[in-house]
């Protein structure tokens with residue numbers, strides 16, 4: 001069949017790239033490093049957005065919109081942030097094209113339309129937002145500010161991969177301002193919890209909540225929290241970050257407020273974000289050699305109904321029944337597709353909807369109609385069962401719940417299997433190369449050791465888990481004392 | 493009071509600018525011509541998006557996402573489109589900043605990171621989308637393509653106004669591809685109808701559906717349809733456009749398909765869009781000297797409850813009742829705000845929620861509690877009435893419907909009053925200067941006459957109404973024969 005994928009075992013990376021394209025999720029565009037998110041892929045992203053947006057609003061945030069461009073002088077105000085992003089920024093220098101006098105029908109940049117100050121296409125919006133917050137904040141009465149933005153950002157990456165790393169990507173970025181450090185830290189952790197909740201309950205993706213080491217911190221943050229997920233090839237993927245910014249941006253942009261006692265002080269900040277990278281995580285965590293496996297809570301189509309027919313009369317009868325089932329399911333909030341195309345055979349349709357990850361497939365033929373039955377296939381386990389036609393609509397919600405739970409449990413079991421406690425550098429290297437996954441190891445806490453391990457093995461500290469228990473040990477690399485294990489892995 | 497606005501009569505333009513800022517809708521940013529859409533303003537835009545998005549999906553469209561950047565060589569492929577936007581494009585020429593060797597802590601554009609080909613920040617996405625459609629379309633089986641995108645675009649405008657004309661704005665752009673001209677024209681008209689439906693039924697804004705004259709056509713379109721609305725100062729505002737693109741973009745990007753008979757031909761296209769400009773239309777059409785007047789269907793808050801109290805005990809009793817009413821209204825799908833701040837007096841709160849356009853205000857004091865009543869004020873007419881406390885939740889839905897209808901009727905009456913049939917150029921100029929509004933006049937159909945009238949009076953042809961009746965007449969400017977009246981106006 002034309003749609004066949006390479007297997008994960010053969011070539012995991014190729015399997016991923018082909019799956020993304022063949023399942024109509026995304027493709028490369030004519031712009032270096034930028035992707036086109038295709039309608040089917042975008043409809044999954046929309047489901048993610050809706051769920052996250054509701055969670056943000058339920059925790060008191062409102063959406064707003066800030067400019068795409070950051071004037072260079074604002075961009076450089078918070079020095080560490082500027083340094084961190086300077087090397088991968090798209091820069092607007094001109095505001096007009098003109099016809100090429102040498103070349104009819106072609107355009108050139110008009111040298112007379114050079115900007116006085118260059119504009120950076122936002123790689124992240126702290127600078128433009130904090131320069132705005134300065135105008136919004138005078139007193140403690142103006143705080144907290146709890147704002148989120150859904151936007152596109154640009155980071156000029158040299159090596160790009162669909163969804164995982166692209167020059168332009170879509171994301172949300174929350175930016176909050178508070179009167180105290182405590183309140184800002186609570187916000188940072190609250191949003192980390194929101195992300196973990198979303199990953200586990202919608203994406204069916206178990207995640208480790210933790211803090212980044214100094215070397216992996218967001219440029220300009222005091223502390224970076226993250227959720228880390230495990231992919232099927234044993235590589236980790238950072239699925240979301242939440243930053244405690246301290247007073248760094250408030251100081252860089254002079255954002256002060258008068259407290260209840262009339263005293264002036266700098267505002268405390270946070271920022272937090274997840275992006276279309278989550279699409280990559282979703283795909284890589286659950287899919288198999290036949291295609292996508294979507295958790296029902298993020299599936300744009302929950303149930304596909306494929307009629308098996310030879311004649312128009314057979315199709316007509318099945319159609320009536322299919323409409324009835326669809327209506328009953330839609331009333332319960334599920335999206336149903338009736339694939340009545342007469343240009344393709346059932347086998348082709350089965351493969352296509354498997355490729356696209358639809359959680360449940362119903363097949364109805366003339367014999368089913370006579371017997372009052374329907375064949376129900378679940379995408380996650382490939383199991384099939386026969387249900388009564390007049391019970392199927394009421395049984396599917398529980399089946400979808402079970403699929404959601406099964407996908408999560410499978411990912412969690414896999415993660416346990418590839419999480420290893422290692423106690424020496426030799427063991428570390430052996431496990432990393434032979435098995436991959438998360439390596440829980442003692443580390444002396446220094447950037448030097450972290451850098452040396454990264455240099456020698458390509459593994460990085462994914463996080464210091466929030467629930468890491470106190471445990472005396474020695475650093476696998478330096479032999480110096482350590483009080484808790486951290487998680488290492490090779491990562492996307 | 494601090495929030496007081498200039499009146500519309502004093503200075504309509506200043507009234508608008510101040511209203512946008514004081515009602516927390518939007519403000520100027522530190523980036524030339526770019527605005528910040530503040531949370532309250534954005535929440536109205538979100539209501540617009542939700543309603544429109546549902547209408548697009550109900551008519552068979554799906555969302556997708558295409559790159560922000562357009563390589564110059566693609567941008568210039570459709571010559572008229574390129575010409576039309578070349579003079580107002582932001583151009584990315586470099587992809588990196590570096591530290592300024594002359595100036596510690598400052599950044600400069602790295603001259604070694606110049607792009608081989610400049611990138612245009614999309615002013616509209618026909619070019620990048622049709623270069624993608626070329627890959628998606630081989631046969632009639634791949635058609636129609638019915639795709640929409642929610643995105644930011646940049647047009648480097650020299651004179652900007654919040655929402656109405658900004659360098660960056662948010663919009664949706666539909667881009668469809670079809671096998672026949674007929675089908676594409678039907679799509680163009682269908683989406684015009686969707687826009688008119690949205691304007692009238694959600695924005696409470698009566699619009700005229702029509703076609704643009706050649707001079708006002710979208711660059712690259714064969715035909716441009718539009719909806720035109722009338723603002724309170726007698727100026728028109730184009731609220732949405734839908735373009736029949738013919739085969740122009742298909743030819744520019746070589747997008748051909750094989751039809752059922754195996755014959756190759758170019759694809760037919762449409763594009764259609766509305767933007768955050770609709771926010772400007774909404775504000776200017778309905779608001780008054782006390783602030784915003786929002787149609788309930790787009791109001792982020794439908795009902796505000798203001799307690800009148802002296803003691804904590806009084807507040808506690810009123811709060812209980814307010815929670816009860818809120819719960820009953822929320823159950824019916826309405827958004828309720830209970831403004832229990834003890835830092836502001838009721839009078840201040842009344843003015844603030846009037847400024848923000850909340851359709852219904854409930855005021856409850858201790859005497860109301862005793863009498864079992866509540867004072868209900870509607871924002872549109874400023875009328876107050878007393879309702880029984882235990883009936884208010886069930887009466888409010890009808891009240892909100894009435895407000896929606898009243899706002900629409902008022903706008904429609906106003907538009908009728910400022911729409912004038914004129915039969916000579918002298919009458920045209922007199923009415924235009926003294927009364928403004930829409931002028932229905934005969935026109936000879938030539939770009940020369942259109943240009944001369946624009947030059948002399950600043951009035952443009954807003955549209956040739958779809959429902960214009962055939963009527964023999966003579967052009968008010970040239971005296972040449974004409975068969976129908978067109979609508980002139982000065983416009984935003």
Ligand SMILES: [Zn+2]
Pocket residue numbers: 017028160161162
């Ligand atoms: Zn690739």
Ligand SMILES: [Zn+2]
Pocket residue numbers: 509520653654
């Ligand atoms: Zn202004």
